[in-house]
Amino acid sequence: MDVTEDAVRDICTDAVFERGExxxxEGRIHGIHRIDTTVTAVVSGSRQYDVRVDLATNGFAPWCDCPYxxxxxxxxxxxxxxxxVDDPPQDExxxxDTALNGADADELRAFLREELATDADLRDQFLARVSESTTRSVDELRTTIDRRFEETNPEYYVVFEPIDFTRWFDLATEYREQGRYASAATVYRALVESLDDNMERVDGAYDHFSRAFxxxxxxxxxxxxxxxxxxAVTDAVAFLDExxxxxxPFLTEHFEKAVVELQEKADEQSFE
Known part of the structure; x- marks a missing residue:
């Protein structure tokens, strides 16, 4: 879509638009880069925040690691x-592509393997992209999600700020796009369990956590x-009922509705 001020205004409040202006x-944007239609940048606020937008997507698919x-x-x-809008970054x-085309295949493979060995998030995304089913259990994935609750406010049990769950939602989306629905369900269930078990420690940003759940x-x-x-449906219904x-307590109704929806969708699927 076209990047215009009107298009930007459509995705934020007037007050936020003025602050963004x-x-x-004030020159707070640093390290801005563009690859095809994806723009990444670092913006200085109370700390440095990473930002990503897609200029070709309706609404720009914005992502930022700030607590807004x-x-x-x-x-x-x-x-x-x-x-x-004012000064679009040059497409790199x-x-x-030139660098990739000129790279030695063995060196490129060695580099990729080294990065995958040390970056668990990237490794999960890579394996999902090449149509590998997840080997990680719900409990293993839950451990990494639970850790985010612990790291957000390590001195206190209570969590005051939003937590970015993008990496897990992106992973689930990747599995869905590859037709690996069992793997996607594993990721989603890990998120559901972690959010359910940690919801009572949330004190602020309730809408954020409710939407994620x-x-x-x-x-x-x-x-x-x-x-x-x-x-799979039987196991899922048992999980949701439990x-x-x-x-x-205040999520009980959501689980009960999910049971009904699952049974209805499963019945529809069996008749197709």
Whole structure:
């Protein structure tokens, strides 16, 4: 889509737009790069924030690791998009392609393997992209998600700020796009369990965590139903029923509705 001020205004509040304008004018945008339609940048605020937008996607698919949890997108994203309106960064896609084409295959493989060996997130994404099913269990994935709750506010049990769950949602999406619904369901279930078990320690940004929980629960139901296996549906219903009884009280209704939706979708799938 075209990057215009009007398009940017459509994805944020007026107050956030003004703050984003001020950030752009103050020169807070650093290290801005563009590969094809994806723009990444670092924006200085109370600390350095990473920003990513897709200029070809409706709404720009904005992502930022700041704790903003208000309506629309944050001022850091707005600042970057306004920079793209005034002074769009040069596309470095051709340069990247030239480097890749000229790279020695063995050296490239060695580099990739080294990065994959040390970066668990990248490794998961890579394996998902090449259509490998996940070898990680729900419990293993939950451990990494739970750690985010512990790291967010290590001195206190209570979590005051939003937590970025993008890496897990992106991983689940990658599996879904590859048709690996069982693997996607594993990721979604890990998110559901972690969010359910940690929800009572949340004190602030309730909408953020509620949206993440609903998104994970919906994804789990969709993936289990799409597989169309009776044993998978039975296991999932048992899991959801157990959570409705023993999980966070104010999430009980969500689990109960999920059971009904799963059974309905599974029935629809069996007739197709």
């Amino acid at each position: 001020r950030y752009r004018e 949890d208000g309506p629309g997108t944050c001022k850091h994203v707005v600042a970057v998009l306004l920079r793209c 896609g051709d340069r990247l 609903s998104r994970a629960l919906d994804g789990y139901v969709d993936c289990v139903a799409f597989r169309g296996r009776d044993d 959570r409705a009884t023993s999980g966070t």
